[in-house]
Amino acid sequence: MTLTPEHTHRIAPVDDRAATPDMRSLIDRRQRLQHDLETGADPRAATRQHAGGKLTVRERIDLLLDQDSFVEVEPLRRHRASGFGLDKTRPHTDGVVTGWGTVDGRTVFLYGHDFRIFGGSLGEAHAEKIHKIMDMAASVGAPLISLCDGAGARIQEGVTALAGYGGIFRRNVDYSGVIPQISVILGPCAGGAAYSAALTDFVFMVRGISQMYVTGPDVITAVTGERITHEQLGGADVHAGTSGVAHHAYDDEQQCLEDLRHLLTYLPSNNRELPPQRPTRDPVHRVNTALVDLVPTDPSHPYDMRTLIAEIVDDHAFFELNEAWATNVVCALAHIGGQPVGIIANQPTVLAGTLDIDASQKAARFVTFCDAFNIALITVVDVPGFLPGVVQEHNGIIRHGAKLLYAYCEASVPRIQLIVRKAYGGAYIVMDSRAVGADLSFAWPGNEIAVMGAEAAANVIFRRELATAEDPDASRAHSAARYREELAHPYYAAERGLVDDVIDPASTRHTLARALNMLRSKHATLPERKHGIRPM
Template sequence: MRERSWESLLQELDAMEEKARVGGGLEKQEKERQKGKMTARERIFSLVDPGTFVEINMLAETQTFDFDMQRKKIVGDGVITGYGRMDGRRIFVFSQDATVFGGATGKAQGEQIAHLLRLARRTKAPMIGLYDSAGGRLQDGIENVAGYGRMFWENTRCSGVIPQISAILGTSTGGGVYSPALTDFILQVEKTSQLFITGPTVIKAVTGEDVSFEELGGTRIHTQKSGVVHFSVKREEEFAGTIRRLFTFLPSNNSEKPPLVETNDSHDREVPRLQEIVPAAHNKTYDMHEVIREIVDNGDYMEVQAAFARNMIICFARMAGRSVGVVANQPRVMAGVIDIDAADKAARFIRFCDAFNIPLVTLVDVPGYMPGTRQEYGGIIRHGAKMLYAYSDATVPMISVVLRKSYGGSIPAMCCHETGADQYFAWPTAEFAMMGSEAAVEILYRTEIGQAKDPQAVRQEKIQEYEDTFSTPYFAASKQYVDAVIRPKDTRRAIINALLMLENKESEPRPWRKHGNIPL
């Protein structure tokens, strides 16, 4: 055995590390930049605080011998994994490298990512995945299952323990789409990234359908139609800023509370403009975004899935410097009715906030669930029940404010006392009923109206009588279904007082169970 010097040994290590840094080669890296994309390492460095990234498994290589892979193998095997700090907080991050076999995931790469997920879970630090992959690596054959399967298993084990954020920064196809789908939030870049299970070529061969990459899995499709993607950015350079902003509202794990931020916005600030924004007449519309902007700290909030199911708004904000998750009907879109997509959107957000100790503020102005055969055939009963389950299962502080309408099955769906609200407020304009007063009167007084000399006059009389007797917030308050009828200008103060009062809320003991069975 020849004797080796420290100099030669360290030179060998330097050479190996340099091979890992260049991935598939400088030429391929330059081609990625010409597409408007960053390299895998540049993405990580744009995300973490300078000088804090520590790489793990830098020298990993494929262990596949078929298809001459030992000659073709590249150090690092197409993914960079490690940990660092983002705004001073520990995070774990991996970045797939499209210059190495198109970023395709084989067994070795899958094991690297799974190992990182396991470390993140055990140390209770958030995970950020930067995806740019052509899917499963064909050369690895069935061993792809070992790589992908372990990733999916670890994603699932991390769910509800640490926040998991995915950024789609190139193509993510086939089995590669399921890892981000198992995470909490997905971000996608316009034009340079697509997300789909089966590509246009296979679709053409199987179904005869012609579709482009962008029409199949671009940001417009996934932010507006499928609801798969939560955030989109126009340029790749913007993705890190969006993730950083999102994390300001989140704790690092399920054992912590979200960061408390001094916002210098008075807890007692009145919001008289709400009376200008929200018409007293229920048949007039308004934009719920304006209401949210008025009541949260400094008018600042971060909307999630803004372009999907726009009849329901979900967003992160702060009140008294504390993170809150806001769920609100949007009267400007479909009158704020709850349909299948809106129920799915709200329910998953509620579950996330509850998992990570983020109090929920629910703003209610809802005429009910969406009627019609399309909704019934699509399973509105099952999808609508997700909201009931999510609120009923949640243990974080929950405050609801009914601005105007609250009808039928949507009353418990939008978090009343019976489905978990700790404090339930109503404006003087609030109207509670199993259905609108006109429809209720038609059912209750059909015979009397039909036999009247002046049916229209009797109908109007009964409508007014029904509204005055049953629909007012004062009737609900007299039965203690409502904790307080509040003036619109006092909405912010009432919510913050409730949040501060509930800050040390403890969960009630529950029967032992392995887990519940949410109506998926």
């Protein structure tokens, strides 16, 4: 309706003097609430948190995110449960802080349990806040970080707490391979909470304050009679070095969160983006003179594969994952020519670089992650085979080795194989050979690609001659040399198109950089299907 002069008397004038005090009092109330949120309704709870060697959830968020970038979501949420004492206290946030902010200017979403409130336990409202922030992260296409410090399901809320965990698990799976998901364990993480962490892409833990397990020490003692401490059962070093659940263990929270910020520099925000390139002053044509003498020509002599990796990547720097578990294979993120790459490499100093059950699982998971987030793969091969032994066979080395084979065959990102010394048997095939889909394969002079080592092959092929030889040792050496010269020499595979080129070790970095630059726009078309059936 158009207002005319006769209508204007119907509009009441605004009385600033009457409205202002009411608005100011409301603003003052909100500011008091904000103060309570930041300091905690009970200051003694923060003191107890610090006394236990732990930061508060908001201190952790301040360390993780860029300064003043955090925007909190639903800070005034409260539980609506009653009974069993919950009706007497209804603190804001319900024990979890959710929101978004930036890391080096890039948006991330997060939730962090506030152990000062109900021990960070999960109830209905608590879970709904987490569900919302997970959905927001997926819809925006940004990484999700969980700062875990909670006592598990809130017993007083019964089955609704369990349903809340179910909603988290479903979202962990729905958004797997869509956005990076990272769990930082900064306190207890038991029961259902542990499964959520296991479903995410990376798990970081801190010594002395992080524990993760499905059933605690008291339950184990009651059921089995075994006595064990929380740290011995599920501490940071246990999961970083024994179970392989944690990718890293740190001495303090500050170092942990700093490394988390660094990890994000290698990752795209979601699966629709390429990982971010970064400028580098390290020339891609840098000559790798040190590599010429690094790798012994004798296939039985060890050397540290990390030294080789450092020589070929930008600024000699890489971010190793699971560095304390399955150490016979190295998995690392790095840059070459500013482009993020995932590196999988056999480690000759541990079990001679053989593949075993744990190494196969470790590498397979890493390959799958890199493929999901468009990170090119470089596989550095120096492998004598799969680890022999009854324990390995009975525990399913065939099944677990097939996981790595499946991961490589399924990967559609740029894939480059570099054979630096030996590549024997099925392990050669599994380590991203041309036959299973590597885009390019390069080899150093002196490499051996064969069904088995020359000495072992000679024992099989020339067993009759060796049995009747006057000097078996000399005959065996001659036979091995013959096998090496005819079938296992560096150029045999290249002549048959299974290696693209035999390169000078000193040119390795330049060769890889040029190949990565060419493959950056690679597009692979996969067969239409719902999904494959992976070895489990």
